[in-house]
């Protein structure tokens with residue numbers, strides 16, 4: 001008996017509560033806009049992109065002897081564009097080049113800084129002196145390379161130098177390489193503690 005009386009009221013107040021909650025969230029967002037802009041301005045990481053400017057080792061078809069080690073060299077240009085009003089430095093880092101999930105080369109990055117609202121390029125070298133890969137993979141890799149459609153994954157771990165933070169920025173880039181055509185510059189995705197903002201923020205917010 002009491003439930004038949006309470007039911008309409010209950011539904012009504014739930015709807016009212018939801019409306020009130022949505023309003024509260026909107027008001028909160030509106031009054032914290034300056035805070036969001038400050039967060040984006042000071043915490044945004046640089047945007048990274050990569051270009052494979054030279055490579056050897058992948059184009060050779062597998063030798064008769066299965067699983068013979070292959071030596072690779074990748075010359076990569078890392079482009080960094082810093083949209084913040086303060087510079088950012090990385091004291092060291094690591095780079096790995098993967099093909100189809102296999103690490104085919106790796107190396108270290110040198111220390112570098114990107115000034116405020118500046119862009120720079122950094123040469124990276126990743127290499128392997130005798131890495132063992134399945135011969136089926138090497139066949140596919142050589143064919144992809146000749147066709148200019150070798151899908152490489154360039155993964156970077158960069159350690160900051162200017163704030164003593166120990167967690168690196170994880171940067172993952174997809175690059176297509178091989179063939180005769182000049183390589184393109186492909187954008188990277190950055191994962192770091194404060195970098196959630198860079199992917200959800202609209203572009204106009206990132207240029208203060």
Ligand SMILES: *[C@@H]1O[C@H](CO)[C@@H](O)[C@H](O)[C@H]1NC(C)=O
Pocket residue numbers: 053054055056073074075
């Ligand atoms: C990589 O760059 C170095 C230095 O510029 C050069 O000597 C070498 O031939 C390049 N290697 C490849 C595979 O492009």
